[in-house]
Amino acid sequence: MASSSHRRRTRPERRGPRTAAISVGAVAAVALVVSLVVAFRPDGGTAAAAGADKVRPVAGAEASVSPTATDPSSSSPSPSPSSSAPKPSPSTSTKRPSATPTRASARPAATTAARKPSSTGSLAGRIAPGRTYTGVATSYDVGNGDGACSYGPTSDVMTAAMNTADYETSKACGAYVSVTSGGKSITVRITNECPAPCQAGQLDLSRQAFAKLAPLSAGRIPISWSLLSPATSDTISIRYKTGSTQYWCGIQAIGHRNPLARLEVRTGSGWVALPRTEYNYFLSEQGTGCGGAIRLTDIYGEQLTVEGIAVRADAVQPTKVQFAKR
Missing domain, CATH: 2.40.40.10 (RlpA-like domain)
Known part of the structure; x- marks a missing residue:
């Protein structure tokens, strides 16, 4: 009996492997069921794995995410940070018009040298064309x-x-x-x-x-x-006043077809208009532009540039230019 009892104590040790086998079988059955469920999903196991990759957050991913094609605020994806020349999306260009055309139409460009001549004599003073x-x-x-x-x-x-x-x-x-x-x-x-x-x-x-x-x-x-504005074959002449030098000068235009509105001299910083005296000379008190290029403007806005007129007091120096007949 003693040995028989001893044998009964050893039998549970023999049942242990059987219980483990049953447990393994149950786990395998559960895994098989799970595999069957996953296998019968519409996107299959591979799509599920890919979807898991999409939702997994990555460092810096938020800064580089591009809007999808279904985003109503944009019809094209935004460029990634690696783009060297990003282009605005169509929605951006239509919502915020550029101000450049407005500035260009309000103000003309600074490189334009001469205005388009006016037929109305907009620079005329008390004596204007077309009036009696x-x-x-x-x-x-x-x-x-x-x-x-x-x-x-x-x-x-x-x-x-x-x-x-x-x-x-x-x-x-x-x-x-x-x-x-x-x-x-x-x-x-x-x-x-x-x-x-x-x-x-x-x-x-x-x-x-x-x-x-x-x-x-x-x-x-x-x-x-x-x-x-008469017909004439004459051209304009330039005369420097008595006492004119490179340090002070008076300049006069003679023989212009149309009334003269302005006389300017060229300097390093651009054209400078000289004041007109009641005796019909334009004075450069500090010698600005004396002996340099001269620009004449008539009351219609036409501009003529005269080069190569030296400072020669009291000498009438002819040019090859004349204002157009109006």
């Missing part, structure tokens, strides 16, 4: 033809002196005007100023010019007059 002025005409003895405009002696007798208001600090100098009275018309060039008591609209004609409209004995006659 009324007043009276008187006459005076022009002598040698010199006057306030400082053009010097001339044999041209078809000239006139402009009243102070319309003379406008010599802005009328060189202007051609058509004068009409009593059905007769003449053309005269402004070379002088008629001070008070001459009134706005009044012209003091040379005696020769007055006589073509009425007898000198008439004294005063009603007139109408308007600006002209």
